[in-house]
Amino acid sequence: MNPFYKSTYRTFATLLIIVVALFSGSRDASSQTILNTKSTSLLLQVEKGSRPQFVYYGARLFETDLPAALANAGKCFDAYPARLSNTAHPDALSVMMPDGGVTTDLQTESVQEGTWDGGHTLDIVCKDPLYPFFRVTLHYRSYTEEDIIEMWTDIFNSGNNNIMLHRYDSAFLPIPEGNVWMSSLQGGWADECHVYEEPLTRGTREISEHNGVRNSATAHSEVMFSLDGKPQENEGRVIGAVLCYGGNFEMRIITRYDGYHRFFAGISPRDAWYTLSKREVFTTPKVAFTYSENGLGGASRHFHRWARKYMLCHGGQPGDILLNSWEGVYMNIQEDQMEQMARDIADLGGELFVIDDGWFGSTKYPRDHDRQGLGDWEVLSQKLPNGLQNMAQRCRQAGVKFGIWIEPEMVNTQSELYEKHPDWVLNAHGRELAAGRGGTQMMLDLCNPAVQDYVVSVVDKILRQAPDIAYIKWDCNNYMRSPGSPYLKNPNHLAIEYMRGLTQVLNRIRAAYPDVAMQLCAGGGARVNWGLLPWFDEFWTSDNTDALQRLRIQWGTSFFFPAEAMACHVSASPNHQTGRIIPLKYRIDVAMTGRMGFELQPADISQEERDICRQAVSDYKTIRQTVQCGDLYRLVSPFDKKGIASLMYCSEDKKQAAFFWYRTEYYRGDHPAQVPLRGLNPDLLYKVTELNKVDGNPVSALDGKIVSGQFLMSNGFLFPEKESYQGGHNDWHSHVIRLDAIISLKK
């Protein structure tokens, strides 16, 4: 159709539909407010003097669809349900007013629509006519290209008396009941991010974490809802939700008789009723939503793109290949040995050497074991006699950058810091000290500004004495075991004030040291969340470096977090956590799917193994950009017990891809199904290069061949069983294949 007629026709059709909708008694289309991204829409009804209504969240709506979306919306929901009178529905906001009233009626006062570089904003200011000093602003922000919409609120007390917040969620989303399944991540130390799938049934399902500071220690504040039945990787409608908060959280899915799952997400109000004083604004953390019709994988790719562009510190700049000293020497740090390790990683082609725990302490409390030293951040002269800057220079001479481990939120009772400031630790008033690791580790009270200054000064001191430090690993091996702050007046504010204190500290550090790369660690992945990651470049995915178990841990982590941030290190065999013996190739092949690094003593490996590592590093560099900043396609899940796991990354322009395949279980005679690839351009011809070949021999017959994207996406690779693979280790078959686009089949 001629474009002029087409647009006239569309306008006419829109008008017609609106007129029909208005006269057929459906909801008023005039007050609709829409927030669009490239492929999604959020539709609200907002009218002055009424409560803002949620209408729709899902696939992108076009003008002609709006009346249909309104008519089809079914039940009306307040966009941010507060505890109303005359209803017993669950709420996102529940407060007690100065007069003891506990109901709230949030009516729209004003609406502001705006734009920002990446999309649009919508701010709806609501006021309760009975309590005009109480205002809640509902904030919405869209990321057009990434298909993300964030929601959060500002809760404002303009009166002269305190208001008590009993619940103060960030966001609410109703999802029509049906065959809806939820995927969530659960785990524990060395077993992070196990993927759990469950159908949503009637009742209340809560996902929460209440340890104060390690909010992904067991549960995670991110979920996916598959709307078309059992979760699928590449098909079906999925809503993903990510609460961007590092502290205690609560996600609730409440399903009642009325045909909807109500999803709420926010800071956990448990032990945290918040007193909103006069003129105070309480800003809730953001929840980022996405919607995809390409299954879980589609939703993950949206989150990854958003994370790389807007959330991660230095996002989009691939991380260095590093050697971390922890599993190599633990706390036995010796200067010459450290220098040798730096030379070794340089020899392998790496770019950074990191000294982990054990380099600091005081003369009285040297950090020779985990019972002492935290808090006394002096360089131990018996370990590094020439200090940190000298070490950094030695690393530079060796050809790599230098990084250091710290755990500045913590203190051992066996430290000079604790002796000087026993009132700086968190502990319940009147109770015996509840210490963690080593029986002596306590958390510092970051609610106290003097302690915040101290923590900033720890980093300052280290980076001033050694300005060439390029990387900091920030660890956190404890949680609020015995909640109580000697500084805070209101114990209900502890968990929130701690996170505020930490935020202040991180803001100050980032303002002073914007270029230093930082890794977020909490005994592995107990702090992997989008509340804290914006100050960090990456996270330590797990203390478990067993490659087989890492396949699962990394798989679950990849639901919401991009490979660029996921530190994956090749470690020794037998593995230090599980005792499993795994061939080097398999360990390398697994580490290559994230930010690859090493966590071993290079002096302990053979010359042959060194050569394999050197080649692997060199090959990894050819796919690093694609792995760390490309689109992930998860192909076969290690949780599905199919005997294999497989995934791949494609560069955004689809000119390069990296394909990974692993045996997860082996029985002679079992022939796993071929895995068709995804995400390639069907019209491009790709050159196939197998990486990390054993003895230089490829397993795939396609190695070196030119193959179309279409062929690979219809067929995949055939990996025949080899009689004596890796000295008979058939159970450890793994393959890495790089695809480079050579030419297009289309003119």
Ligand code: DGJ
């Ligand atoms: C826990 C971390 O996860 C490890 O990698 C290591 O840094 C130790 N702490 C050091 O104490």
